[in-house]
Amino acid sequence: MNDHIARAMTAKGKIRAVACVTTGLTNDICFLQGASPVVSLALGRALSGAALLGSILKQGQRLALKFEGNGPLKKLIAEADWDGALRATVAVPDAVADSVATAIGRAGFLTVTKDLRLKEPYSGTVQLYTSEIAEDLAYYLTDSEQIPSAVGLAATLTEDGRIGVAGGFLIQSLPPSDEAAVEAIMAVLEKMPPLSTLLSGGTSPEELLELLLADVEHYPLESNELFFRCGCSREKVERAVMSVGKEELRKMIEQDGGAEVGCEFCKKQYRIDRSELERLIAE
Template structure:
């Protein structure tokens, strides 16, 4: 069974909420990047929060990307998601050694840092990209997504995400939630939600009940106190085929591809998001090189034609 995200609205129509169980997708991402214990938690939280944000803000074929640069040792935290449940991401330093706090718990904020920028790019077909920015307020990731969402939409919101690890560094549970106030929410209802958040059972305990996102929603909003709007299967975005990487290589200058053939006898391309390796033999690179040389020749010919036309205009 795939991981799942559920969208609901409270029966008093004061809030809409999203809850996700992404245990499998976080483990898949960690395995693909050979991520360390702390890198798994950082990347996992970011993937979960990005998927929730995507479901809350996107529609149709829109996509969004998030880049967190907190100036911490984990480096950049980069994630992407679409409106259909696919998400992917990476961190600059996936093998980062564990950083712990005084309670001997993984120090996520220490790994991410809290003196940098938080950037969201939304992409829609036939439209210019939308760029939103805020600051990193804690490095805990959920807080940073909450701050961005509240600042960008001016709607009271809270995002919570958590990843719990097994002793063998596999993922025990991973999930999260988003609650947003709707226009009719009163101050009293907002105060009541705040109390529920303070008393909420840890996500690790809720997800261990094997009820998935429902356990989170029941604890957060009250059982039978909400109406389900939709359920979305979520998972890691499919890896592009080797041919797609070949098309990327074809955008390089001819001398760079020629050097790959002469000096290395081939080329290895590693997917940044997937960690998957694709190897191109010299004969494959020769085929790509021929396309590049044809493109460069056509560009040079057009340049010569333009130069000749310019000279003719000057003579006139």
């Protein structure tokens, strides 16, 4: 099944639902990051969460989810663009723990940053609720954005430590609430098999939405592919290098004869030689 996201809306327009599969993307990004099994699970959930929240963005917009905790993983960032592009990075990719929540740590923060193409990006931060990622995102959406939300995320491992499946769903109740529809969906959620079981059985995002909204009149919206895209470029790297100041740039020339900067998302290495650093100092 190709990685993609599907959308649906209830007939009264009061509840929106999205579901996604990110298995291939997660495996590719875990390989780039050199992720351990538990970090791979965390990346699978976070990438799916970013895809779900990113599906609500308008053209040109993007968002970033940042989980920072006191666990061995330290920090995880997952980003989504409006068109389905995803990427992620983790501070300690080889972290070892007995669960995703333990890897992230019970104490810490979730920060959601949205670039809505306004003057400044919007950023909201909440304390980690359970460090299970799905519950943290639902807590953030309900508490910070005042949109009651149900979030389900799942990722599984194969015997060789790769991602077997990864995906999730997001259901949001828009004001004014359709209480009857909310109760019907909640009843389905209580009886539904584990999300990992459904995804492992081949349930598609479209089929997942049909299951979730089975007792509510609804209609499908558009679906689109999910794919990896890194936002790095030589121009952005040069701007980042310039931000350290002239003195640091001079030290780079004197001590190393240049600088080498790596992208944390795609791992591409950018070499900036002596003449280029001198040009940056002049600028």
